Amino acid sequence: xxxxxxxxxxxxxxxxxxxxxxxxxxxxxxxxxxxxxxxxxxxxxxxxxxxxxxxxxxxxxxxxxxxxxxxxxxxxxxxxxxxxxxxxxxxxxxxxxxxxxxxxxxxxxxxxxxxxxxxxxxxxxxxxxxxxxxxxxxxxxxxxxxxxxxxxxxxxxxxxxxxxxxxxxxxxxxxxxxxxxxxxxxxxxxxxxxxxxxxxxxxxxxxxxxxxxxxxxxxxxxxxxxxxxxxxxxxxxxxxxxxxxxxxxxxxxxxxxxxxxxxxxxxxxxxxxxxxxxxxxxxxxxxxxxxxxxxxxx
DNA sequence: ACCGGTCCCTGTTAGC
DNA sequence: TGCTAACAGGGACCGG
Numbered sequence: 001x002x003x004x005x006x007x008x009x010x011x012x013x014x015x016x017x018x019x020x021x022x023x024x025x026x027x028x029x030x031x032x033x034x035x036x037x038x039x040x041x042x043x044x045x046x047x048x049x050x051x052x053x054x055x056x057x058x059x060x061x062x063x064x065x066x067x068x069x070x071x072x073x074x075x076x077x078x079x080x081x082x083x084x085x086x087x088x089x090x091x092x093x094x095x096x097x098x099x100x101x102x103x104x105x106x107x108x109x110x111x112x113x114x115x116x117x118x119x120x121x122x123x124x125x126x127x128x129x130x131x132x133x134x135x136x137x138x139x140x141x142x143x144x145x146x147x148x149x150x151x152x153x154x155x156x157x158x159x160x161x162x163x164x165x166x167x168x169x170x171x172x173x174x175x176x177x178x179x180x181x182x183x184x185x186x187x188x189x190x191x192x193x194x195x196x197x198x199x200x201x202x203x204x205x206x207x208x209x210x211x212x213x214x215x216x217x218x219x220x221x222x223x224x225x226x227x228x229x230x231x232x233x234x235x236x237x238x239x240x241x242x243x244x245x246x247x248x249x250x251x252x253x254x255x256x257x258x259x260x261x262x263x264x265x266x267x268x269x270x271x272x273x274x275x276x277x278x279x280x281x282x283x284x285x286x287x288x289x290x291x292x293x294x295x296x297x298x
Numbered sequence: 299a300c301c302g303g304t305c306c307c308t309g310t311t312a313g314c
Numbered sequence: 315t316g317c318t319a320a321c322a323g324g325g326a327c328c329g330g
Contacts, residue, residue, distance in 0.1 A: 001323070032307090061324075078323050079308090096308090116307050117324060173301065182325075190323065280304085281323060298302085301330085312320075 002076040004153055004187030005230035007061050010082050011137060014065065015056040017084045018109060022052045025102040033098035033111065036073075036146065037121035047122050048072065048101065059135030060153045060186025064144050070122050071144040077117025083110040121146065132158035153187035154224040155231075165216045168208050174297040175211065175219065176204035176283060188223055191259045192230075194284045196223035198258045204283045205296025229255065258284035 002010070026045035028034055037044040053065035053072065064071040074082060079096075087106025099111040099120055111120055125142040128134050134143040136156060143150075152159040164185055171178050178184055179193045188196070197204055199222035202215065233255070257267055262275035266286040276283050279298065 003324095075324080077307090077325085114308065115322080171300080177302085180324090279302090279323095282321090303329090304327085306324105306326090308322100310321085312318105314316105314318085 001078055001189055001191060002080065003061060003189040003192050003227070004155065005227050007058055007063055007076060007187075008136060008155070008231055010076070011056050011058040011063050013084065014053075014063075014082065015137060018065070019053055019056065021107065022050065022104040023048050023101050024104050025049065027100040027102075028098075029100065030098045030116075032116065033113065033118070034120055036119050036123075044120070044122060055137060055139070057135045057138040059143065059147055059156070060150050060182055061189070062135075062144075062147045062150055062186075064147070067122070069125065071125055073121050073123050073144045073146055074111070075118055077113060077115065077119070079115040080111065080113040080118030083112060084108075085110065130158070150182050151184055151186045154185060154220060155187070155227065161217075161220070164220065165213055168216050169211060169213070171208040172297075173208055174205045175202055175208055176278065177298065178208050179219070179223065185220070187227065190281055191256070192223055192227055194259045195226045195257060196220075197290060198284075198286060199226065201289050203285065203290045203292050203296065204278060205298055206293050207295065207297045210293070258286065260284070
């Protein structure tokens, strides 16, 4: 699942291998892949044709290419991939190919998305609320309108940690819900939320307004650390011509402490990791290291 | 403004 | 063996 480290790996790949190449043809294979583009598939294709992306920017799980005075926004959802291919690198076409951009040097950028929660759209840029650059890789204080409500992420140098800690403690909800709220802090999904909570020894249902400042700092630091580690692992694994979300992280096999590890012994105390239902999804905890609070919130 | 529940979508897997 | 149901989950949206 693409969370912050995977999306940043894709952003870096686009930065190094796509910028400066002109789009010469656009094929939308599935209209709903551009459902958030106001003019529909034909307008999407016509607008992009002949244009050249000049920067690749990311905030949280949103990614965008700056193109003239607008942004080509991408969200990968659960299964989206952006694949940069060179001329002649045809191979078998994915049955989940949604959008194909052909480039002036004979190469192409493919958007492939099995579960279709991802999308592409050309959107206008609006000023950021704090006047600082819009995201990772940004030089200007603007973001696409679709991203205006998304908070800065934990790896953003313009993020205000003290303000974030205070904002978390003002919430009246459970800590995992808060970590997953992209309007509070972005980039964290189910995997990194569970990993961060295990590291910080906090149960997912701990009410945010009972957390002490150091506890909030600990879980945020943990989330940043685990995402940096995943980024370091994933950033080395794709070559110059292939940007692959799923292939990007060799991290999952080796380093996950709780996510998907139900039944395995906790590395700290040996208690079996448990998987529990949470928000119509799942939460993975060590029941010993992360005891359930008496008055938990979900 | 905040909070929590529902739904979107498709391939895989579990269970009867 | 063959069907159905559950499951994976980010985020828009809506009602309270």
